[in-house]
Amino acid sequence: MTKHNLVHGRLLALAALTMACALSAPANAATGEENFAKICGACHSIGGGKLVGPDLAGVTTRRTEDWLLKFIKSPKAMIDAGDATAVALFKEFNLVMPDATQYNDAEIKDIVAYLATKSGVAAAATPPPPPKEASPAEIARGQNLFQGLERLKNGGPACNSCHHVKNDAVIGGGVLAKELTTVFSTMGTPGINAILGKPPFPVMAAAYAEHPLTDDESAALVGFLQDADKKHELQQPRDYGFRLVWSGAAALVPLMGLYSLIWRKRKVRPVNDKVFDRQVKGGDDVAQ
Numbered sequence: 300m301t302k303h304n305l306v307h308g309r310l311l312a313l314a315a316l317t318m319a320c321a322l323s324a325p326a327n328a329a330t331g332e333e334n335f336a337k338i339c340g341a342c343h344s345i346g347g348g349k350l351v352g353p354d355l356a357g358v359t360t361r362r363t364e365d366w367l368l369k370f371i372k373s374p375k376a377m378i379d380a381g382d383a384t385a386v387a388l389f390k391e392f393n394l395v396m397p398d399a400t401q402y403n404d405a406e407i408k409d410i411v412a413y414l415a416t417k418s419g420v421a422a423a424a425t426p427p428p429p430p431k432e433a434s435p436a437e438i439a440r441g442q443n444l445f446q447g448l449e450r451l452k453n454g455g456p457a458c459n460s461c462h463h464v465k466n467d468a469v470i471g472g473g474v475l476a477k478e479l480t481t482v483f484s485t486m487g488t489p490g491i492n493a494i495l496g497k498p499p500f501p502v503m504a505a506a507y508a509e510h511p512l513t514d515d516e517s518a519a520l521v522g523f524l525q526d527a528d529k530k531h532e533l534q535q536p537r538d539y540g541f542r543l544v545w546s547g548a549a550a551l552v553p554l555m556g557l558y559s560l561i562w563r564k565r566k567v568r569p570v571n572d573k574v575f576d577r578q579v580k581g582g583d584d585v586a587q
């Protein structure tokens with residue numbers, strides 16, 4: 300009997316403990332590590348140097364947990380709210396990190412817990428080596444791959460079904476995703492390679508999940524994007540406006556609709572007034 304009670308008591312204590320644990324839901328660094336690798340690792344290293352975004356070694360010591368949770372959830376919201384650190388990071392990287400829409404608050408907490416386990420890692424002292432220049436043959440191949448003139452080995456869609464690049468030799472291109480003419484300047488070889496290897500953007504990830512790019516295809520595409528960027532710099536004064544139109548295309552379309560509405564109202568009136576004036580005047584003329 301006493302023995303039974305003892306076992307019972309232990310079980311109750313165990314249950315209470317489990318419940319307490321579940322309630323306080325300690326962040327799970329292991330889950331965080333997995334989720335970090337899935338999305339964040341395309342743009343960030345921890346101690347391996349700057350990729351598309353900053354090296355995150357020691358980030359939990361230079362920022363508060365609260366800041367990290369809010370920032371990772373929506374960098375754009377932080378920038379819009381005028382958070383000084385977020386604005387400074389945006390100015391430095393010239394790119395807004397996408398909102399972590401794939402993860403809920405608990406999952407973001409897990410990721411921050413994982414980052415904290417790496418707080419002792421030193422950021423890479425030396426920046427990654429300068430990119431090797433692609434050969435003209437690689438650049439030409441990259442251009443063909445980009446446009447779909449050469450099929451990707453694993454059957455993925457051509458880049459220009461979603462992206463546009465401003466280059467005299469490339470005709471047209473999709474506007475679903477960002478224009479990539481100057482992406483090389485912002486991301487460099489390691490950044491673009493990381494994105495091609497594991498796209499952190501849901502639409503692009505879905506397109507290549509079953510059809511990964513091969514290493515030599517990625518290298519050729521990076522070479523092409525580097526070349527397009529370089530050529531574009533030379534042409535900058537001439538097509539600056541054009542580039543702006545493309546890069547703002549997504550925002551521009553609804554804006555243009557709005558403008559045309561405003562225009563119509565503004566224009567119709569004066570035109571009618573003019574006609575009206577003329578007719579009235581004409582009438583006057585006839586009458587006189």
Ligand code: HEC
Nearest residue numbers: 338339342351352353371374388389392394395396399499
């Ligand atoms: C497409 C690339 C990209 C992806 C994906 C990405 N980031 Fe970022 N991240 C950036 C850039 C660029 C910055 C610099 C700040 C800015 O401009 O938004 C940044 C900044 C940060 C910072 C602030 C660093 C500092 O020094 O304060 C943290 C923390 C961070 N990212 C964590 C994450 C986490 C966690 C994920 C995954 C959920 C992630 N990032 C996914 C590009 C990315």
Ligand code: HEC
Nearest residue numbers: 456457458460461475476477482491494500502503506520
């Ligand atoms: C199914 C559509 C789709 C295809 C195909 C596609 N992408 Fe993307 N890509 C996207 C989306 C969406 C983004 C997220 C940024 C945005 O909203 O434009 C993106 C982002 C990028 C970025 C980061 C741009 C930035 O400034 O943040 C690079 C680099 C890139 N893609 C390269 C490529 C290359 C090279 C190919 C061909 C191998 C390719 N993409 C094919 C949809 C696509």
